[in-house]
Amino acid sequence: MNKNKEFLSGTLNTIILALLKEHGKMYGYEICSSAKEKTNNAIILTEGAIYPALHKLEKKGIIESSKQLINGRTRKYYEIRKAHLDTVDEKVQTLYDFTTLIQALLKPSL
Amino acid sequence: MKWIYNILRISGLKNQELLEEYFDHYTSEYEYLLEQGDSEELAHSKVVDAISKLDVKTINFEYFKLKHKNKLIMSSTFTFLFAAVIFVFGNFDEPPSIAPVEMSGHSITSGYGERMHPTEKVKKLHRGIDIRGKLGTTVMATSSGIVKDAGYDKLNGYFVEIQHDAIYTTRYHHLSKIDVQKDDQVKKGEKIGEIGSSGLSTAPHLHYEVLEKGKNVDPALFLKV
Structure with a gap:
């Protein structure tokens, strides 16, 4: 169903961090729908993968969470800790460069 | 929600x-x-x-x-x-995850919850769901487990009760025929009996219950539609 799955496993953290960097505070569902929107439904971050990943990033201290009561239910928001904003930039840039390299590799040479 | x-x-x-x-x-x-x-x-x-x-x-x-x-x-x-x-x-067993009868051609005629009892004419909690079906239709175990009890009583007719794990138990009532005995091991999807109208019942149907830690829950939550 989701044929991009195998390529996503190594990059999920960086994708999440890039989205958080762009939007500031986000909750899980918002991260999923924002990835869907940006890629026209081509890349689907599944809820089964995203929440454990968020919790790991929080445990590592890269992001922090806060809770809000919305329509009678608790919503958990995540944001990047200030101290880590630069490392996140670096990470995103590294992945970006990497994808450019992969493109060069995959393109048949003339 | x-x-x-x-x-x-x-x-x-x-x-x-x-x-x-x-x-x-x-x-x-x-x-x-x-x-x-x-x-x-x-x-x-x-x-x-x-x-x-x-x-x-x-x-x-x-x-x-x-x-x-x-x-x-x-x-x-x-x-x-x-x-x-x-x-x-x-070792975690799955909770009941299939329907106890082939659902094509069968309909749930009475859902879980409070209802007017069809024969006693008083409001009572309906502890399971009723699935209408022809006499003799195969009834299957909805998850693997051990037959905790099987037999006959006036109210429930021929019945089977299966313990699936530490949490889940399922019950099947009003059967016309029972294919298992107490302490038998059954696999998910295995035939345990046939639909009937035994006990306090007015027409052939299966009364199916799911218990979570001994308490009745709505079996519809476990039916894959």
Whole structure:
């Protein structure tokens, strides 16, 4: 169903961090729908993968969470800790460069 | 949207915080689907379907690793714990996950909850669901387990009760024929009897109950539509 799955496993953290960097505070569902929107439904971050990943990033201290009561239910928001904003930039840039390299590799040479 | 919470709780998610987060997730999805113009029924079935695809075992395991990471690394019993976790999680039986009869051509004629009792004419909690079916239709075990009880009584007619794991038990009433005995092992989908009208019943149907830790819950939550 989701044929991009195998390529996503190594990059999920960086994708999440890039989205958080762009939007500031986000909750899980918002991260999923924002990835869907940006890629026209081509890349689907599944809820089964995203929440454990968020919790790991929080445990590592890269992001922090806060809770809000919305329509009678608790919503958990995540944001990047200030101290880590630069490392996140670096990470995103590294992945970006990497994808450019992969493109060069995959393109048949003339 | 209490039903979303209930389905998630039953799915076996162990961590309360994660449960609440998934509750918010699927409720948001449900609200989004309604906004997009889906009927409540369609949105409901889409959400139920999405939750059923959630790999709860892996999530629980990931979470366990996360929580105990530092301890695990430091401890020399790492391998032991790891094996214990595999053992514990590997032995978790699935909750009942199929319909007790082939649902094509059969309909649920009475759902779970309070209703006027058809023969006693008083309001009573209906502890299960009734599925109308022809006399002799195969009734199957909805998950693997051990037959806790099988026999006859005036009220329930020929009945079978199956214990699936520490949490789940299912009951099948008003059968015309029983194919299993007490203490038999049964596999998911195995025939345990046939639809009938024995006991206090007016027409051939299967009365099916699901119990979670001894308490009745709505079996419809476990039927894959």
